[in-house]
Each structure stands twice: as C-alpha cells, then as structure tokens.
Amino acid sequence: VSTPIGNLNDITNRAIEILNKVDICASEDTRKSIKLFNVNNISTKLISYHKFSEKTKTKKIISEIVAGKDVALISDAGTPLISDPGKYLVNAAIEKGIEVVPIPGVSSVITALSVSGFNLDKFKFFGFLPRKKKERESVIEEISSSGTTTVIFESGKRLENLLNEFSKQLPEDTQILVAREMTKIHETYY
Numbered sequence: 001v002s003t004p005i006g007n008l009n010d011i012t013n014r015a016i017e018i019l020n021k022v023d024i025c026a027s028e029d030t031r032k033s034i035k036l037f038n039v040n041n042i043s044t045k046l047i048s049y050h051k052f053s054e055k056t057k058t059k060k061i062i063s064e065i066v067a068g069k070d071v072a073l074i075s076d077a078g079t080p081l082i083s084d085p086g087k088y089l090v091n092a093a094i095e096k097g098i099e100v101v102p103i104p105g106v107s108s109v110i111t112a113l114s115v116s117g118f119n120l121d122k123f124k125f126f127g128f129l130p131r132k133k134k135e136r137e138s139v140i141e142e143i144s145s146s147g148t149t150t151v152i153f154e155s156g157k158r159l160e161n162l163l164n165e166f167s168k169q170l171p172e173d174t175q176i177l178v179a180r181e182m183t184k185i186h187e188t189y190y
Helices: 013-021 030-039 054-066 087-095 108-114 133-146 156-167
Strands: 024-027 045-048 071-074 123-128 149-153
Touching (some): 024 054
Parallel strands (some): 024 045, 024 071
C-alpha cells in the first residue's frame, strides 16, 4: 500500500480502506506509521518490517497469510520496494502462489519528474547510489554518459558531495533538479 511522501493528506481513500480491512500491517517504521494511522483512524495491528529485519520476518508474515490473515505492507513514504523494504516478502508470496495486490498512490520519483520540465519520454531510476567507491564511480559514469533523464535519491548531508562528483562527469549544459521535502511545509525545488 502506497503512503504519502510527506503531506499526510496525500493518501488515497482506497489505501485507508485497505489499511482498515487487513488484519496486520507490516511497516518500515511503526513510529512513523502510527502517525498516519492516527490521522486516518486506522486501528489495524502494526508490526515492524524494515531493511534489517525483512529477511528474518518474511517467513512469519507468510505463515500469517497462509493461516488466513490479510497483510498490508507499507514503507515510511511512497510505494514499498521502491528503495524501501519488501522485496523478500513479495518474492516469498509469489513463490507460494499468494496474490499480491498493489494499492497505488504517491511516488516521489513521479512527483519530482512532473515539475522538472525535462524530457520524460523515457527516464531511468537508480534509487540510492552505491557507497563503495568503484561501484559508485561506475554508476555515475553510466548516468553521465546516458543522455537520459535520470532520477536518484540522496541524503541532504551527502548532496554537495554527489553534485561535486557529477560536475566532473556531466556536460556543462546539463540541467539538474534537486527536489527537497516534497509535499511538506518546506518543499523546495532547486
């Protein structure tokens, strides 16, 4: 189930309906999810399911589903699995023949692209870049030479470093959009 990327009002009616209907909601961070649940009067049981626990908790969640319970998966913001946990759970469900139903909603990738003014006939999405130097340099080289609109995620603390890395590779006339705090009070586009 997709959740808002910032503004809690950006949740769909269907998402609220599903989150109220399911028996369990696996959440990337229950402390963040409880705020969304409280605003929307959702009382479904929340369980933690994050990148450090997803491998170990997948089997338990699958056993709950096999036992007849309906389980929703949410991330902190946006759509699960898009640079967020969920891959192991979805793959395990597919392997067991369990139906996986997407509940669409807000996407930070599409939101940023929609205000960029860039050519969107095609684009690439890389999520967070690798931390290891050689892998990172390889991906930056691929992005820099592609000529295709590209979306990546980066922490505000590491943004200046990233822009410096790209400035060594990208053509001088390359346009870059930095989208910060989208849909929140301090939403800014540079």
